[in-house]
Amino acid sequence: MTTHLRPPHATLNTPSRFVLVDRDGVINQDSEAYITSPAEWQPIPGSLEAIALLTQHGYGVVVITNQSGLARGLFDVATLERIHAKMCQAVSQVGGVINAIYYCPHNADDACACRKPKPGLLERFAQDTQTVLAECYFIGDSYRDIQAGLSAGAQPILVKTGNGQLTAKHYPHLNVPVFENLYEAVQYILSR
Secondary structure (H helix, E strand, O other), X not given: XXXXXXXXXXXXXXXXXXXXXXXXXXXXXXXXOOOXXXXXXXXXXOHHHHHHHHHHOOEEEEEEEEOOOOOOOOOOHHHHHHXXXXXXXXXXXXXXXXXXXXXXXXXXXOOOOOOOOOOXXXXXXXHHHOOOHHHOEEEEOOHHHHHHHHHHOOEEEEEOOOOHHHHHHHOOOOOOOEEOOHHHHHHHXXXX
16 A cells, blocks of 8 residues: 655655654644544644745655554545645645655554654655655654654654643653744754
8 A cells, every 4th residue: 555645746856855744733733533534634823834934945844644544444545635635735825845745554553664653654755765864854743753753763853732742741751852833843943
């Protein structure tokens, strides 16, 4: 089964540096019942503008996301593509670009290599683009995002939106930068 999707209007060949970003809880509001339709996809305030800032500063933005709702039968690939089209359009309207979306369609019980905390999606991105992951930030809201980033050799950042506050509480000794939201994390990246 395919583990990634490239929006037709975007290319991975243009940017020379990338920021990897989890989707649910980082770009958009998360839900314990999953995001199962475009109508349920709602951006977190400031997240679209954060992606636009990265675009304006020459960064490519790549979404790395687990989507086990596919395996659970909560939505199909066509619906997921409509959700992602809405996200890409919303980002585009504020001047940003999402260059690619890599997703794992599997359940937690499946023996795949792509479901975070495994590093498979990040490694696939790196292989596709000939990118050195050590030069990439990976922004997430859950411990499995941090684990995947570390396993892949990327530079993880935790945001407190979505599951981020719980992650920070349960793992208080994480040795990664922590920010309130995606916008603050992007400001940090741009200041480096």
